[in-house]
Amino acid sequence: MSAPARPFAHDGIAFGCDYNPEQWTPDVWDEDIALMREAGVDLVAINIFGWAHVEPRAGEYDFARLDDIIGRLHAAGIRINLGTGTASTPAWLTTAHPEILPVVDDGTRRYPGGRQAWCPSSPVYREAALALVDAVAARYGAHPAVALWHVSNELGCHNALCHCDESAGAFREWLRARYGTVEAVNRAWGTAFWSQTYYEWDEILTPKATLSSRNPGQVLDFHRFSSDALLAHYRAEAEAIRAHSAIAITTNFMVTAHIENLDYWSWAGEMDIVANDHYLDHRLGDPRSELAFAADLSRGLGEGAPWLLMEHSTGAVNWQPLNKPKAPGEMIRNSLTHVARGADGVCFFQWRASVQGSEKFHSAMLPHVGTDSTVWREVVELGGIVDRLAEVAGSRVVADVAVLFSWESWWATQSETRPSQAFGYLDQVHAAYGALHANGLTVDVVAPGADLSAYRFVVVPGLHLMTEADAAVLTSWIADGGTALITFSTAIVDENDRVYTGGYAGPLREAIGLHIEEFAPVAPEAALTLSDGSTARLWSERSRATTAEVQASFTDGPAVGMPALTRNAWGEGVAFYLATVPSEADYRDLVARLADEAGVAPAAVVEPGTGDLEIVRRRGDHASYLFVINHGETDVHVESDGVDLVTGTPVAGRATVPAGAVRIIREEAAA
Structure with a gap:
């Protein structure tokens, strides 16, 4: 990733919010701006969902209200993160052109009334959106209040995978560019299976719902195409902005649990600053560890450069089965965890809690109850702390440990016919990261194939899809003296989702010193015991050591007597292989031992027994x-x-x- 052409410049750590002035009357705006100043807010995102207000009818623009609020914020010394307004379509557009509405995998169309009601490959949507962007950028491209451009909003959150005819045609063009011939597509997807062979381009469809399981190679490539289609739209909006403005451009990523549709490694280089939205997910076993992981991954996307927390919450969200408020002080700790892990901006969704619409029960900086509230007092307290951290801006996080992470591996492990449905790729990643986090180790999250020379300890959790080139980078780093922990289901398939034969872990076999013959997953309720006294669950493997030293073996279960943890000297370094999921405490202890062997320690010395x-x-x-x-x-x-x-x-x-x-x-x- 090269240095951005348009760096985001801000005095200190940004403190801000999403603001939706279209939901309020101008007299409320004045109250809001006064309270923003009291809280220390200095960066406000507006016009995120402004399309229907700025362009009430096709080709007719009304900037009066947007001019007004921008002028008021500017007069108050508050800088603006200006949205292009294209995140959701206005009713007039979908009424005139219903063909832009997205189609899901069962072939049914989704309708207006929510958000992102558009197909990423629709030329009609693209033309209308770019006309709006051109008008907005022409009007405000040089406005002194505008500090950052905000393209669309959470691209791909709802509409990433569209199966309409327009998308099918675009998918075929993407395949033509990637493979050149139909025969090459057949080889990549293994279409000899189940008589799926194609002879003409028009025979190829998107992977719609079928009566049986779908072709995994087709599904994987459709994910790649869908990510690229939305990236192409981002690029188009950014290009329209650049015609009128020299200000930094970004969009808000969704590096968070359960959002998997975009390969942000391919997106990050397009951003002038990486920005992320993150919300605590209480459906997870350890949401705070996942917060740290998401922050470290956001930093990794920018190759260590400071990034921007575009959205998080002061309290409860509105979209989980149980929407928990934050405990007193938790919001401040969450916010500063992001800053600790590289964020040079802390922003919230949203400023004032909505009183209508789908998000009316989502928390805000200014809650329904108003300023006589714990949330408001904590917001003001946090604003004061952020102001005192100005000198921290621009500094970088120091880490000796890396975790390899891949969206393509995530997609590949979502196969409808995988060995166990009891857990997935992200579960493996969170378990490994959680053990590192529990030991107080600072972690960089990097892409497969990244330069590992800055690290002493690298963890590779369940990297199911691994190219031979990426495997060579890892094994060369180990041979040069690195210590790696590689967990099961790593290097099982290549970039075409084709299984490496001759023993699992394909291009890593020699480095880990194992001959892995067969997967032996176990039921979620079953417990496994290991010869070193630790316990484990979910997975075992039937294998034998070739050159590795067996440090623990299974004492029960379907792989009894076979290796569970091995250590293999490889060149000047060491490769550990873990063939199961240890208990949380045992995983923590294992990582502590391996980190110590690698010469890695927490960032500071604390009293023994210090907890959370x-x-x-x-x-x-x-x-x-x-x-x-x-x-x-x-x-x-x-x-x-x-x-x-x-x-x-x-x-x-x-x-x-x-x-x-x-x-x-x-x-x-x-x-």
Whole structure:
């Protein structure tokens, strides 16, 4: 990723929100702006869903209200993250052109009334959207209040996979560009199976619902195509903006649990700054660990550069089965965890809680109850802290550990006929990352094939799809002295979802020193015991060590007596292989032992037995910043020297971090 042509410039750490002035009357705007200033808000996203207001009829633009709110925010010294307005179609467009509405895999069309009611491949939608973008960018491209351009909104959240005829035609053109011939498509998809062979391009469809399981290669390529189709739309909007403006351009990614449709490794280089939306997901076993993972992955997408938290919540969301509010202090800790892990901006959805519509029960900076609330007081407190962190902006996170992560592997493991439906790729990733997180280790999340020379310890959790080239990067790094932990279901298929034969783990077989013959998954309720006294679940494998040392074997289950954990010397380094899912405590202990062998330690020394704690260090040109986030119920003590930016007090040798509090210590001059 090269340096952005249009860097996002902001004085310090941005503190902001989504604002929907179209939902309110102008007298409310004045109250909102006054309260924004009180809270310290200095970056506001507007016009995200403004299409129907700016263009009430085809080709007729009305900028009066948008001019007004931009002028008021600018007069108050608040900068603007200006949306292109194209996220959801106006009623006049879908009424005149119902063919732009998306079609799902059962062949039925989805209708207006929600959001993102458009097909990513529709030329009619594209033409109308770009006309709007051109008009908005021409009017505000040089406006002094505009600090950032916000293309669309959460692209692909709902409409990524469209199966209409327009999408089918675009899919065939994408396949033609990728493979050249129908025969090459047949080879890539293995269409000799079940008499699926194609002879003409027009015979190829999107992977609509079938009576049986679908072709996995076709499904995988359709995911790739769909990600590329939306990326093409992003590029088109960005190009329209650049014709009128020199300001930085981005869109808000959804690096969060359960959102898998876009391969952000292919998107990130198009962003002038990586921006992400993240919400705690209480459907997960450890939502706070997933928050840290998402933040580390957002940073990884920008190759370590600071990024922008475009959206998160002050409290409950509105779209989970049980929408939990945040405990007192939790919102501040969540927000500063993102900053600790590289965010140079903390923004919320949204400013004022809506009183109508689908999101009326989504939390906001200004809740329904108003300013006489715990949420508002915490918002003001957080705004003050963020203001005091101005010098942290531009610094980078320091990490000795990397986790390899791939959206393509995620897609490949969603096969309808995989060995076990009890868990998926993201479960493996979260389990491995959770063990690293529990040990206080700072992690970079990187793409397969990335340069690993900066790391001492690399974890590869269930990287099901792995090219031979990416495997060579990993095994070469191990041979040069690296320590890797590779978990089961890694390197099972190549880029065409074709199984490597001769023993599983294909191009990694020699490096891990194992001959893996057969998968032996177990039922979710079944427990496995290992010879080292640890326990495990969900998976085992029938294998034998070739050159590896067996450190633990299965003492029961379908792979009894066979390796569960192995260690193999490879060149100057070591490859560990884990053939199961340890219990949470055993996984934590295993990672602690392997990290110690690799010479990796947490960012700071804490008292033995210290519990629910996160410690991350950011390093700048002139100082380093130690973030200590205490999620626990007791005070903790951390070795450090410097000045705490939260309280302004000096730290000499040891910092006390009260229960539920955050301390951010400016340390020695950077090396």
